[in-house]
Amino acid sequence: MLEKKYNHRNVEQEKYETWKKKGLFQSGDQTKIPFTIVIPPPNVTGRLHLGHAWDTALQDIIIRYKRMSGFDALWLPGMDHAGIATQAKVDKKLKEEGINPRSLKREEWLKKAWEWKEEYANTIYNQWGKLGLSLDYNKERFTLDEGLSNAVRKVFVDLYHEGLIYRGERIINWDPLAMTALSNEEVIYKDIEGALYHIKYFIKNKNEYLEVATTRPETLFGDTAVAVNPKDERYQKYIGQSVILPLVNKEIPIVGDIHADPEFGTGVVKITPAHDPNDYEVGMRHNLSRIIVMHPNGTMNENAGIYEGLDRFECRKQVIQDLKKQNLLIKIENIMHSVGHSERTDVLVEPYLSKQWFVKMRPLANAVLENQKNKETKVNFLPSRYEKIMNHWMEITYDWCISRQLWWGHRIPAWYKGDEIYVGMDAPLEEGWVQDEDVLDTWFSSALWPFSTLGWPELTEDLKRYYPTNVLVTGYDIIPFWVNRMTFQGLHFTNQRPFEYCMIHGLIRDSKGRKMSKSLGNGVDPMDVIDTYGADALRYYLATSTALGTDLRYEEEKVKSTWNFINKIWNASRFVLMNRKIDTEIKLEHLNDSDKWILTHYENTIKNVCKFMDRYEFQNVGTLLYHFIWDDFCDSYIEMAKFSIEEEHTKNTLLFVLIGILKMLHPFMPYVTDEIYHEIKQEEITTSDYPEYEKKLIFKTEEEKITDMLEFIRIFRNIKQENNMGKEFFVSIETHLPDIALKLLKIEDKIAIKKEITNYAVVYKELKATIYYEKEQTKEDQILKEKQLNALKSSIERRKKLLSNENYVKKAPTHLVEEEKKKLLEEQEKLANLQGKDKNEWKEN
């Protein structure tokens, strides 16, 4: 028997290990149709946050539903090595231990990194377990494991030979703290306060100067020209002449280039080809030399002369001071401008000329755009608007910088010998080749995740069976990093979309709508929530509280009320089990009206729940189940069942419906449903069959009868309560009322013959009764009655008007018109009835 109180800790304890031992999450039943989800591999950088809990809860709900619906469900787990993020954490830890991470040999450092990985992977296993995720651990992968590394090399080598990967010197985004190149996606633009420094660049041999405005004066050591717009009448005459670069006293040309916008600043722009992407282009057009002025760590190099060694921002201060001294600084204009920051380290990104590896994006992106036009083969986004995000990215994307100056990652399979380059799966056999020191962007391997995890490039049984995957679940913030890249790599290498559907959820915010972040300290640890309310409550809350694709404000109150809901289920189950006839099969026979009523509601619930489950609209599922369980099953049916609890049909109906409820709830609340289900059956609910809609359990007539009766009861109670009746009243029943109504209303001993005292009519459809109440009617009572009458009258008026509208009668669906007519008649009768009573009263008074 279930414990008296629902205790989530007791319920959830140790269950997960049992499930795993029993192999409930294993895929592979060849007799079934496969259904696959690959988990978005969490980074091995730390603990899972609420966003992970949400993301994985959604996936677990889908996979459990599919498993119960007869699919060979595979939910493939795994983790991501998370190159730059993990390396930063490992370095930080080493520094805390007093070790300079760069003083270690690569192999030594990697050993430390693997130790870190093991530790954090264990944390994540633990958290997955707490969340109750039905992952098939037999298929688990890690982005750095051998198979996946092989897939990464294969992709690199193939793209290289197809001309879609190349090595070149370009302006890239440089992170001076992590000392690595970044992709565009890893740069976060933030509006910060800055300044536009207006500097005099004197024209050679003249006492004239051009006013150059720049936000980064420290880069002037790399200036190799100044540019003006060739159409700018102010400066045309200077094109071809030279200016003297301040502080450096070097002569550099004045060029005419459309990049200079006459409207912006002074219309004169300094050109620093090695430190700005636009300047790089200008430099190419005018054949300018490229001077790098910084070391990789953001300090100035030898090209900065006396400023060598200074940090870039320190140098900026010095340069400004020195320009001021030489009277070369015209003014400092404070501006707000957006500046790129490194996603991981948050330092200002430095545009930097550097030799890196790139993926040539245009052909790959075009293939995606083409494929999205084909309804049969495209990736379907849920909600569909997110497709535009991907398509837009595909339209504007440019080459992807994939090399990273890190140790933690897939080493680039390129070897150099002098000027020769060799790219291949393995090192060349001859001596003298040196492998590229760099590793690949972590997203390069994640981009292959849906197929590399299934054994690609080998054509394995798993790949054939489970690929393409059915649905990918992730947040909208990950679309550019991951979804887009999986899509083009999947198309290119497997000729198929990597997933049929891409289900997008939002971000978790705090109750004030702010992003959860470490700096704000408003983060919520899902493990704390689980400890307080249980994983079941958290999962149900996360999955059902918001529509697909929109953000979620975390509110503890709501988790708490979900806990109450589970407690309700727990208690209802206790009631059913207490009254259970042991060891009998459930046979739905000799049903009474209320049995038929709940069965009808139950079947309709199944039908609608399945509809919404299939569309992944869990919010709607939540609403349906909540209403059905709490209102219909608990508050209505169980209350009715109490009057026939000794009868077999009642016991059977209770148990039958409870089983279905547990099954429908199971994907959302695996723990508590498992616990209760085991009290009923020996089998596992996880692998049991999902309820199916059965039309033969729909009883329209009885359903209507009980629904009307319940509504009648509600009206009756309302009148009693509104008039503060207490127990001093009598009732005359004027039409047939089911016995159960008398029982529910507790009026079996109050039936009386008509009395000429204060009375109230209770009318609903065919059901009528009059309550006699031995109390003088007060003014308030009369006002109340008047109010009721007026509401009724206006409703009748509304219906009359509607029905007299020819267009409505002609064009609206017939059943609606009929319904209107019926309601009108009912209300008119009710009005007549009420007014009749009123007349009596007024005669009395």
Add this chain to the structure above:
RNA sequence: GGGCGUUUAGCUCAGUUGGUUAGAGCAUCUGCCUUACAAGCAGAGGGUCUGCGGUUCGAGUCCGUAAACGCCCACCA
């Protein structure tokens, strides 16, 4: 500059292809310890669905327009 989203009860959110008098949770008010549950039961109050215009017999829902808030992308000397 381009695009997207949101705006519904005090708060957080639902609202299917347009169809009675717009729903839920929490909060509020009233009455109840009724033997599954007081973390509960029974009942109630609370909304000009952001504004304006249009289509329609009928608009929270479709179209146009404006505003507020938020997000994404691009540019930024």
